[in-house]
Amino acid sequence: MLAVNRSGPAFRLGAILAAVTLLTSACAVAPGMRMETSRMQKSRGNANPTGAADQAGVAAEAEKVDATPGTPDIEITEVDANLISRLARIDAQQQVEIAQLLSGAPQTYAVGVGDVLQIVVWDHPEIAAAIGPTQSQSSSRSSDPLAGFVVDQNGNLTFPYAGTLHVEGLRTDEIQRRLSAALAKYFVKPQVTVRMASFRAHQVYVDGEVHNAGAFAVNDVPMSLYEAIARAGGFSETADQSDLVLVRGGQSHRLNLTQLVAHGVSPSRLYLKADDMLRVVSRDENDVYVMGEVNKPISAIPRRTGRITLADALAQAGSVNASTADAAQMFVIRGSLSGSPQVFHLDGRSPVAMLLAKDFDLRPKDVVYVDGSGLVRFNRVLSLLMPLINTGLTAGVIAK
Missing domain, CATH: 3.10.560.10 (Outer membrane lipoprotein wza domain like)
Structure with missing residues (x-):
């Protein structure tokens, strides 16, 4: 049997070259x-x-x-033309389905807790004294309700002679009929007019990349998506108009205004409801x-x-x-x-x-x-191995 000198310079150099060959053979998958x-x-x-x-x-x-x-x-x-076409069609269909889900006939305003009603019984000016002195526009603050009858926390309205009526969730014309029926016990064919003096019960919330985020009162004119953004001062410079999050009833819906307009769906036909929250996402988040x-x-x-x-x-x-x-x-x-x-x-x-x-x-x-x-990856691996090769060669020369 031949003896192998495992400590000689030739053996060490051969081992180093073998290691380099083994490592470089894997450089196609490593780096x-x-x-x-x-x-x-x-x-x-x-x-x-x-x-x-x-x-x-x-x-x-x-x-x-x-x-x-x-x-x-x-x-x-x-990635080919067919794939791009399919993905675009899918995205467009999703937005149309969301728009159909959120669209619908706007609902008539329903009176809620905190709303202020102006009620007039014609030919009976003494009842008008029940609401107190009329506020002047110059002295009233924006947070103060206008003079009128306030719907209390229980949703009730108290009116002279008519007593206490539960009016939460009713329209003004329904309240008018109920008051007329209650006052008919004391007056002959009472003529009653009911209208909203101050809308304070229902709000929508606009947050995110708009100029004036906040809560905005819902009134008897249906509030569209565009109107809500306009009330908030419009989009800011950092707003992503393709990513609006509408939270309604515990569910989030992502709206892409760019795609909706491109496919003929007007956001002015999408109406917000009470307690909806609209958030405009920043481009930095996307x-x-x-x-x-x-x-x-x-x-x-x-x-x-x-x-x-x-x-x-x-x-x-x-x-x-x-x-x-x-x-x-x-x-x-x-x-x-x-x-x-x-x-x-x-x-x-x-x-x-x-x-x-x-x-x-x-x-x-x-x-x-x-x-x-592949050449760049090979060069990078080789640059990592060169210090090891140089060290091995130097050690072999010194040992020799």
Whole structure:
């Protein structure tokens, strides 16, 4: 049997070179967070990330990521014109359905707790004294109710001769008929007029990126979505007009004004109800992340309309790095926190692909990742190994 000198310089140098060969053979998968993909059959399952029936075809031509054994398979969908058209149609259909859910005939104002009524019984001026002296507009504060009969905390109205009547939830014409019937016991054919003097029972709340957020009284004129925003002073510079959150009855509905107008649905036909809360989201909350081989990794901000495309995000990041990027490996990662992540792939080597990037809409918190080229990844791994190689060579020379 031949003896091997394991302490000699030649053996140490050979071991170092073998280690370098072994490590560099794996550099295609180690550095740069590269998404290695392998083809899989087209997926047409029942998974529906957006909740629309038309979503079934979005997962066509899917791929999966070969990652660690503990990582589940993630489908990768190629970005093409058909995909962009389907996604746009799904988003539009969702907004139309939400608009139909929230629209409807405006309701007639119903009297509530705190409202002030002006009641006149004609030919009986002595009853008018029951409301006290009339306030002058110059001395009254905005928070003071106008002179009249206030609906108490129990929803009741107390009126001379008529006694106490429960009026909460009634219209003014219904209150008028009840008063006339009660006063008919004491007066002959009483002529009664009831109208609202001050609306204080019902309010809507507007918050977020508007100039004057606050609570606004609902009156007998139905308040539309546009009117609520106008009362709040309009959108601020940082408002995302595509993301309005309407909270009604314990449920949140997200409205996209840009899409509603584009598809012929007027927000002036969407009426708010008492106790509704409307929040205008800031564009900063709906940013997307651009990272990888770009000139300036950035958190990209949507336009005022709320729209941001893949091309917009890359432009804000200073475009891809021509020296290090692999234009064929552009990915959009979506829904990482929802439990059903999606990955979209775009081969950007052709200038025609930028037309697709211009029309591919991103969603809040999407991640745009541009992978590096194979040579760049090899050079990075080699730069990490060079100190180890130099140290081994130096040790071998000294030992020799």
